[in-house]
Amino acid sequence: MKKIIKIEIYHDGEFYCARCIDDLDIFSQGTTLDEVVKNIKESITLYFEDEPSDLAGFDRNPSIFSMMDLGEVHV
Numbered sequence: 001m002k003k004i005i006k007i008e009i010y011h012d013g014e015f016y017c018a019r020c021i022d023d024l025d026i027f028s029q030g031t032t033l034d035e036v037v038k039n040i041k042e043s044i045t046l047y048f049e050d051e052p053s054d055l056a057g058f059d060r061n062p063s064i065f066s067m068m069d070l071g072e073v074h075v
Contacts, residue, residue, distance in 0.1 A: 003059040007040055009033070010069040018066070020044070024054065040064070 006021045015029040018040035028043040030036035041064065048055045
């Protein structure tokens with residue numbers, strides 16, 4: 001039983017984007033980090049409401065683990 005949903009957050013030049021990197025086809029975006037986090041949580045909730053069979057592999061209240069692209073480092 002998975003207890004964590006993994007997501008990636010990156011900036012595409014205009015928006016912050018978030019996508020699940022598990023086997024879940026979930027994507028969201030926002031103009032700020034706070035907005036994209038709120039939106040991806042809502043998207044995940046709606047996804048499991050529409051696809052309840054996909055929740056079978058997850059804990060009833062999974063946590064979200066995010067990784068974020070911080071851009072280049074100039075040294």
